[in-house]
Amino acid sequence: MQPKNPIIGLCQQASFLTSAARVEQCPADEGYEVAFAGRSNAGKSSAINALTRANLARTSKTPGRTQLLNFFSLDEERRLVDLPGYGYAKVPIPLKLHWQQHLEAYLGSRTSLTGLILMMDIRHPLTPFDCLMLDWAASSQMPMHILLTKADKLTFGASKAALLKTQRDIENRWGSTATIQLFSSTKRTGITEAHQVLANWLQLLIPSSTTANDIPDSE
């Protein structure tokens, strides 16, 4: 029998920890943290829910729903963070500036942050703000993994083509800054691959004889 990837058990026991409106309100900067970033409505909260199999993060048809940094605890030293979505036009400018400032302060100061998952709607990849995040990851050498979300909205062929094109565009501009995969919260596509990235970044390495493909999605 294959050993169970420890990330699956930890994700199943994930619980809401706290919300922070500013960096000073974040939990102690200790252990390991992975943050989920992306344009408003890209599917960040849905992805966190799909990866944890719980209804932890609030999702919404109205973009701009997540306006705080929401922390979810996996165990005493590991956390996931749902970041406020950027780029939502209807948020008033002062609030936008407030969020941008706090997002930058968080990203620039958080020493427990071991990686950033960037979510992009597969139908609208590489928005200007996504490009800024890639610039930031490249310059700060922060590991980045991209989920092309809502892959279920395209046919299999079209989603593969979008993956290859976006991958090529990223390599041309940012080299090996980011890895990338297809993802769908509704169809539960790409969960195993994303879990493997989380396991690596959260220092939950599984035995080398086991590969990501050996581990079933739902256990």
Ligand SMILES: Nc1nc2c(ncn2[C@@H]2O[C@H](COP(=O)(O)OP(=O)(O)OP(=O)(O)O)[C@@H](O)[C@H]2O)c(=O)[nH]1
């Ligand atoms: N078809 C499909 N719809 C999805 C998927 N993921 C999210 N959605 C829908 O997209 C909308 C936005 O999802 P959220 O997860 O709330 O997006 P978010 O990025 O957290 O949004 P903000 O909190 O506003 O930044 C909701 O209506 C979801 O049901 C997916 O994989 N497939």
Ligand SMILES: [Mg+2]
């Ligand atoms: Mg959200």
